[in-house]
Amino acid sequence: MLPKTIHIVVKEGGSYETDFSNFTGTDCLAAGKQMHTLLAQFGVLVDQTDITPKPELLAAQGVQQELSADLETNHKIQAEG
Numbered sequence: 001m002l003p004k005t006i007h008i009v010v011k012e013g014g015s016y017e018t019d020f021s022n023f024t025g026t027d028c029l030a031a032g033k034q035m036h037t038l039l040a041q042f043g044v045l046v047d048q049t050d051i052t053p054k055p056e057l058l059a060a061q062g063v064q065q066e067l068s069a070d071l072e073t074n075h076k077i078q079a080e081g
Helices: 027-041 057-058 063-072
Strands: 006-012 016-021
Touching: 016 027
Parallel strands: none
Antiparallel strands: 006 016
């Protein structure tokens, strides 16, 4: 089994893009939330997140409910996973 990896590209201006590889189902969403918690410990606050779901995420059962719940909390989702 391939290791789970998170590839992060930091852009000029401080925005960044992430790509979650080798996660199953909605595990990438949980990893993204954990990543935001860890970043906050270092003073990096994420106020908007957008997700471009990969087919594996869309195939996971219940993903639509999780995406809707995140959108209701005023977050756009953008992390590939």
